[in-house]
Amino acid sequence: MLRFPLAAALVAALAAPVPAAAELLVAPTRVVLTPETRASELVLVNKGTETAAFRISIENRRMNEDGSLADAPTAQEGELFADDKLRYSPRQLVLEPGARQVVRIMASAPADLAPGEYRSHLRLMSAPVSAGAATVAGQQPADNSLSIELVAIRSLTIPVILRVGKLDASVTMDAAAMASDAPDQLVLRLTRAGTRSVYGDVSLTPEGAKEPAWVVRGVAIYTPNTARDVIVPLPAEVRAKLVGRRVRIDYTSTDAADPANAGKLLASLTAAL
Numbered sequence: 001m002l003r004f005p006l007a008a009a010l011v012a013a014l015a016a017p018v019p020a021a022a023e024l025l026v027a028p029t030r031v032v033l034t035p036e037t038r039a040s041e042l043v044l045v046n047k048g049t050e051t052a053a054f055r056i057s058i059e060n061r062r063m064n065e066d067g068s069l070a071d072a073p074t075a076q077e078g079e080l081f082a083d084d085k086l087r088y089s090p091r092q093l094v095l096e097p098g099a100r101q102v103v104r105i106m107a108s109a110p111a112d113l114a115p116g117e118y119r120s121h122l123r124l125m126s127a128p129v130s131a132g133a134a135t136v137a138g139q140q141p142a143d144n145s146l147s148i149e150l151v152a153i154r155s156l157t158i159p160v161i162l163r164v165g166k167l168d169a170s171v172t173m174d175a176a177a178m179a180s181d182a183p184d185q186l187v188l189r190l191t192r193a194g195t196r197s198v199y200g201d202v203s204l205t206p207e208g209a210k211e212p213a214w215v216v217r218g219v220a221i222y223t224p225n226t227a228r229d230v231i232v233p234l235p236a237e238v239r240a241k242l243v244g245r246r247v248r249i250d251y252t253s254t255d256a257a258d259p260a261n262a263g264k265l266l267a268s269l270t271a272a273l
Contacts (some may be wrong), residue, residue, distance in 0.1 A: 010176070023046065026158065029217075033105070033163070034164070038108070048097060053095075054093055056090070059082045070182045072207075080223070085108050087108070089103070109164055115166070117163050119197070121159050161257075163196060167194070167195040169197065172191045173267040176271070184234055184235075186242075188229070188249060188269075189230075192227070199252065206242055213242055246273075247270065250268045251266045
């Protein structure tokens with residue numbers, strides 16, 4: 001069996017809205033801008049039962065080979081960050097239960113900006129709102145009005161990508177096997193080439209079946225990374241359908257910002273699991 005570095009879980013942003021910190025519903029979970037389409041909107045809905053506050057910031061992150069994201073305080077070779085090209089509003093907000101808020105994101109792309117894919121991440125931080133003299137970033141409020149109590153903070157990051165110029169990408173699927181030290185996990189090796197990231201769904205179809213037995217949505221490989229180990233946890237009922245059989249594994253584009261290739265098969269491999 002193949003031995004790949006394993007992450008605790010598959011890091012995959014879903015194409016559909018997903019629950020986030022403080023039961024926050026966010027859509028979309030990925031933003032792609034261009035010099036022609038310089039603005040987009042995020043819709044935030046508080047699905048919880050308590051009023052919650054959210055602070056928004058921009059940060060730079062890089063993808064590790066296992067798909068996890070790490071802070072990137074300085075750019076490495078080949079990395080293009082978008083933080084100095086992005087504006088967003090509002091920067092903080094308070095949502096009552098069931099309330100909805102739109103966050104607007106805008107990008108600036110000077111005419112002389114070099115072609116490439118620039119990426120940073122919008123970070124949403126949440127904390128419960130409480131009444132009384134609670135502190136906000138160490139400051140005492142002047143009265144007993146509502147204040148943000150910075151406890152049990154959770155966060156969600158959303159990639160914001162600015163694509164400049166004519167960019168392309170290709171992908172190969174080099175290997176697939178059940179992990180030797182985690183028998184409930186399938187590990188896929190994807191290799192990317194080109195000038196932009198790729199984004200899509202991975203489907204697992206046992207030989208002879210008409211429909212996939214399992215689909216993992218929103219698998220990305222960001223630039224400048226050229227490879228990623230995609231770790232797919234498989235429930236017992238799915239493993240029973242796949243292990244010991246030949247399985248066709250497809251990686252299909254779901255990049256809405258690249259409509260010409262939407263639904264395109266990016267890479268495929270048939271392997272005995």
